[in-house]
Amino acid sequence: MSLSERADLARRLALLVPAPRAGERVRRRFVVVAVTAALLMVPWVVALAWTLPPRYLAGQWPATWVGFDLVLAAALAGTAWAAVRRRQVVLLTAIVSATLLVCDAWFDIMTAAGPDRWISLGTALLAELPLAAWLFYIAHHLIRLSLRRLLTLSGETVDDLPLWRMPLFGVPPRHR
Numbered sequence: 001m002s003l004s005e006r007a008d009l010a011r012r013l014a015l016l017v018p019a020p021r022a023g024e025r026v027r028r029r030f031v032v033v034a035v036t037a038a039l040l041m042v043p044w045v046v047a048l049a050w051t052l053p054p055r056y057l058a059g060q061w062p063a064t065w066v067g068f069d070l071v072l073a074a075a076l077a078g079t080a081w082a083a084v085r086r087r088q089v090v091l092l093t094a095i096v097s098a099t100l101l102v103c104d105a106w107f108d109i110m111t112a113a114g115p116d117r118w119i120s121l122g123t124a125l126l127a128e129l130p131l132a133a134w135l136f137y138i139a140h141h142l143i144r145l146s147l148r149r150l151l152t153l154s155g156e157t158v159d160d161l162p163l164w165r166m167p168l169f170g171v172p173p174r175h176r
Helices: 003-016 023-051 061-085 090-111 115-153
Strands: none
Touching (some): 003 115, 061 090, 090 115
16 A cells, blocks of 8 residues: 555544544643643742741651652653553653653752762763653654654645644644
8 A cells, every 4th residue: 555545544534533522621621720730830839939948857858769769760661661662652651751850850959968969960960861851852753753654644744843833633623
């Protein structure tokens, strides 16, 4: 089957799948929740900045760090497994792993004192942040690759659009 025949078949099959009726309502609810959460964070951050003490003795300190690092290790292991198996979930696990690495670097640096701060800074700059950047890049690259292939198969024109301008698949476009 040629590429154009596959694209034609994909278009015909897509017409057989009815668009979800609740899709727009669910999307609107999602947007409202996301915007509300973002707006509620503003007074929360102001309150924290105003009321938090400059120093705080944390309880469960070892459990906090060991637990966080166990979650980070599980995310990295999940990313490795998904990559070896060539599973689509590698996109999510790579983004989660990268985010956790950035958080780990931030909290390591911000909670360290004295010579430990230099060790935390070195670890962040030489290991955690480069690995996080690479994982973000890989996830971005794989998302774009997947979307370009889907666009090609659906018969759409494949422009070299930035990711933020590419359509969301499975959700009908908004008509104005």
